[in-house]
Amino acid sequence: MKADNMKYILSQKETPEPDGDxxxxxxxxxxxxxxxxxxxxxxxxxxxxxxALGLAFGLVxxxxxxxxxxxxxxxxxxxxxxxxxxxxxxxxxFVFEKLYQTRRPGxxxxx
Numbered sequence: 001m002k003a004d005n006m007k008y009i010l011s012q013k014e015t016p017e018p019d020g021d022x023x024x025x026x027x028x029x030x031x032x033x034x035x036x037x038x039x040x041x042x043x044x045x046x047x048x049x050x051x052a053l054g055l056a057f058g059l060v061x062x063x064x065x066x067x068x069x070x071x072x073x074x075x076x077x078x079x080x081x082x083x084x085x086x087x088x089x090x091x092x093x094f095v096f097e098k099l100y101q102t103r104r105p106g107x108x109x110x111x
Contacts, residue, residue, distance in 0.1 A: 051099055055092065062088075 019025075062085055070077040 047099065051096070058088070058092075 062081065065081050065084075067081055068079045068084070070079060
């Protein structure tokens, strides 16, 4: 008896048909997403390039930086350049973490 009820219920069920333009809308959405991914890939390359360029420029600049001497009245303080670079390195690590998080799992920067 249960099997007959189930057959009756299943025979009465209507399966919805997708709209006629469903496939066209889906393909248009896929094309838009593909174009958006190409733009994102371009900007990701620029982002990594400028980060690497700035990092290299900062490294070269810091190699030529000398120790800083601060004179206050009769006292003279010498601040080591490496001590001044610690906050900069911490900020760079924070920026690199944020930069790395912008990558999406499906996005590759290869050609």
